[in-house]
Amino acid sequence: MRRARAATLGRRILLAAACAAMLACGGGHRETGQQLVVLGFDGMDWTYTQELIAAGRMPAFARLQREGTAAPLGTSVPPLSPIAWSNFTTGTDSGHHGIFDFLHRDPATYFPKSSLAEVEEGEPGPCFGKYRIPPTDEFETTRQGDPFWKPLEEDGVESWIFRMPIDFPPSGLATRELTGMGTPDLTGSLGEFSFFTSALFYDDVSSGGKVYPLDLWEDRAEGTLYGPENIFLCEPAKTETPLTIYFDPVEDVAKVVLGESETILAAGEWSDWVTVSFALHPLESVSASVRLYLRSVRPEVELYVSPLQIDPRNPATPISTPADFAALLAEETGGFYTQGMPEDTKAATEKLFSIDEYLVQARITAEEIEKQFGWALDHFEDGMLFYYFGNTDLVSHIMWGRTDPEHPLYDPAAAEKYAGVIPGLYERADELVAMALERLPEATLVVMSDHGFASWRRAMNLNSWLRDEGYLVLKDPSLAKDPGLFRNVDWSRSRAYGVGFNGLYVNQRGRERQGIVDPSAKDALLDEIGEKLLATVDPKTGGRAVTRVYPTARYFSHGRALAVGPDMIVGYAKGTRGSNDGALGELETEVFSDNTGQWTADHSMDHEAVPGILFTNRPLGRPAPTLTELAAVLVEEFGVEGFPAVTPGS
Numbered sequence: 117m118r119r120a121r122a123a124t125l126g127r128r129i130l131l132a133a134a135c136a137a138m139l140a141c142g143g144g145h146r147e148t149g150q151q152l153v154v155l156g157f158d159g160m161d162w163t164y165t166q167e168l169i170a171a172g173r174m175p176a177f178a179r180l181q182r183e184g185t186a187a188p189l190g191t192s193v194p195p196l197s198p199i200a201w202s203n204f205t206t207g208t209d210s211g212h213h214g215i216f217d218f219l220h221r222d223p224a225t226y227f228p229k230s231s232l233a234e235v236e237e238g239e240p241g242p243c244f245g246k247y248r249i250p251p252t253d254e255f256e257t258t259r260q261g262d263p264f265w266k267p268l269e270e271d272g273v274e275s276w277i278f279r280m281p282i283d284f285p286p287s288g289l290a291t292r293e294l295t296g297m298g299t300p301d302l303t304g305s306l307g308e309f310s311f312f313t314s315a316l317f318y319d320d321v322s323s324g325g326k327v328y329p330l331d332l333w334e335d336r337a338e339g340t341l342y343g344p345e346n347i348f349l350c351e352p353a354k355t356e357t358p359l360t361i362y363f364d365p366v367e368d369v370a371k372v373v374l375g376e377s378e379t380i381l382a383a384g385e386w387s388d389w390v391t392v393s394f395a396l397h398p399l400e401s402v403s404a405s406v407r408l409y410l411r412s413v414r415p416e417v418e419l420y421v422s423p424l425q426i427d428p429r430n431p432a433t434p435i436s437t438p439a440d441f442a443a444l445l446a447e448e449t450g451g452f453y454t455q456g457m458p459e460d461t462k463a464a465t466e467k468l469f470s471i472d473e474y475l476v477q478a479r480i481t482a483e484e485i486e487k488q489f490g491w492a493l494d495h496f497e498d499g500m501l502f503y504y505f506g507n508t509d510l511v512s513h514i515m516w517g518r519t520d521p522e523h524p525l526y527d528p529a530a531a532e533k534y535a536g537v538i539p540g541l542y543e544r545a546d547e548l549v550a551m552a553l554e555r556l557p558e559a560t561l562v563v564m565s566d567h568g569f570a571s572w573r574r575a576m577n578l579n580s581w582l583r584d585e586g587y588l589v590l591k592d593p594s595l596a597k598d599p600g601l602f603r604n605v606d607w608s609r610s611r612a613y614g615v616g617f618n619g620l621y622v623n624q625r626g627r628e629r630q631g632i633v634d635p636s637a638k639d640a641l642l643d644e645i646g647e648k649l650l651a652t653v654d655p656k657t658g659g660r661a662v663t664r665v666y667p668t669a670r671y672f673s674h675g676r677a678l679a680v681g682p683d684m685i686v687g688y689a690k691g692t693r694g695s696n697d698g699a700l701g702e703l704e705t706e707v708f709s710d711n712t713g714q715w716t717a718d719h720s721m722d723h724e725a726v727p728g729i730l731f732t733n734r735p736l737g738r739p740a741p742t743l744t745e746l747a748a749v750l751v752e753e754f755g756v757e758g759f760p761a762v763t764p765g766s
Contacts, residue, residue, distance in 0.1 A: 324462020
């Protein structure tokens with residue numbers, strides 16, 4: 117767990133990374149005479165990879181399989197990226213590193229909360245006129261445990277870590293490090309876009325960003341781009357900068373003036389990176405980088421502004437080790453997305469992007485990351501290089517199910533149109549592997565993924581199931597659909613509830629604020645619930661909805677983080693996943709429903725159904741059947757023993 121303090125923009129901007137990023141690495145480096153290159157492709161599926169290899173479409177992977185090793189890689193429970201990459205990074209499971217889901221719950225309120233970070237708010241200083249001394253907030257990552265590059269650095273082995281998920285604030289322990297999944301935008305969110313429209317009537321979006329109106333004049337449209345909260349003010353308010361769009365009277369072209377920048381775009385065109393400044397007080401401002409997409413000029417003016425990226429050339433908070441490494445990358449390779457998950461899946465799921473528009477945006481992000489990969493290969497000389505690619509996961513979430521004839525959204529024409537998207541992702545991964553083999557021919561190359569993938573056809577609301585089975589009792593039974601956040605739940609009679617995509621919690625006395633289940637009765641209750649879940653049949657498919665259950669106290673190692681997580685994790689059958697509403701503590705009328713959303717595929721299922729991949733160009737010192745074991749095996753390649761340094765109950 118890493119702590120740091122944030123001032124200036126407070127918890128919303130998470131300047132807390134500064135302390136961690138300034139930590140000195142271990143002692144001086146030694147020449148190992150070894151190059152170990154690890155490529156992490158998020159969500160690359162073992163079965164699908166094998167199919168494409170057999171079809172002759174992944175020759176570099178075929179070479180690895182022929183000359184080195186290839187095997188499915190056991191993933192985490194549940195197979196969610198924050199958990200899986202934490203398993204790999206720390207060489208431990210959730211019982212030690214403390215990440216069990218994207219969402220955990222607050223036992224005092226039962227409300228969902230982010231599992232990736234916590235903020236302890238500081239007290240603001242006194243006001244001087246309209247300004248004040250801002251509060252100093254303490255931000256801490258919730259992931260516990262040391263990363264595998266720490267013992268390498270302590271032994272003098274140089275390590276380069278590019279975009280390792282759940283590594284914000286930067287650990288400060290690597291020779292060079294750029295943070296990945298979990299890195300926020302400038303507002304402190306994981307990425308919120310702004311969409312501007314001149315339409316008189318428009319619908320806002322439920323998540324991922326906000327729609328703003330434009331005031332329409334004869335030759336222009338005007339609006340305001342909002343930035344992070346300005347906590348220098350005695351009455352905090354969002355920072356802002358003016359936006360003006362001057363449109364051509366005939367052509368579908370416009371000049372976008374954002375603060376001091378001017379960009380000319382045709383309808384359907386993306387800008388390069390644009391720097392935007394937000395004033396905090398007369399002597400200080402903070403800058404962001406954004407990309408603009410002019411969706412249309414007529415009949416309505418529509419402009420998409422990407423989430424406000426922490427500007428790598430002038431970061432408001434360090435996102436790299438050393439702190440100026442991000443600026444060096446920007447100078448060497450150009451501007452880039454710094455938020456942890458740059459593909460804007462929310463713009464796609466909220467239908468502000470068409471599928472074609474989403475694929476263009478995803479390709480832009482991929483090209484930036486691939487360009488930096490080339491730079492890393494050209495400059496890396498000795499030690500270990502880890503490089504992460506997230507495109508295989510985030511594009512698959514949107515596109516995988518569209519070519520599945522059994523998916524509720526399946527459309528033959530669309531399936532034909534987009535048939536090449538997923539194979540194209542894998543073929544591009546193959547080209548990147550070939551690049552590594554060519555540029556670093558003496559290196560030991562390890563290619564891995566954190567989990568596999570599957571079409572998501574059916575959704576199961578765990579809370580609705582608990583209601584129907586009598587474990588979750590409503591105050592007003594006539595409201596079968598809960599208004600949200602358990603507001604209709606009678607906790608004095610409820611024994612269990614669900615939060616997160618896979619988590620089931622017992623309403624335990626002495627732990628939950630209104631708990632009623634005695635701790636001595638918990639195991640028997642979990643056994644009863646687990647047995648019923650395993651016997652549950654989806655009435656539409658006639659198949660089992662749940663194929664594994666994992667009582668956490670029996671399944672995970674007994675580290676000090678075990679108490680943070682759920683009491684049981686539900687392993688849904690392949691093709692089924694927990695519903696979005698259920699993850700947020702809501703109940704729906706029916707337990708099962710078709711997945712008709714734009715998020716067509718997933719992996720949050722029985723972990724044995726969605727293994728990852730492990731390919732190497734030469735055998736490693738010993739087998740690594742799971743993510744947790746792989747970290748230790750990689751460390752041992754440099755003769756470093758004893759990782760991870762944990763003991764049961766520590």
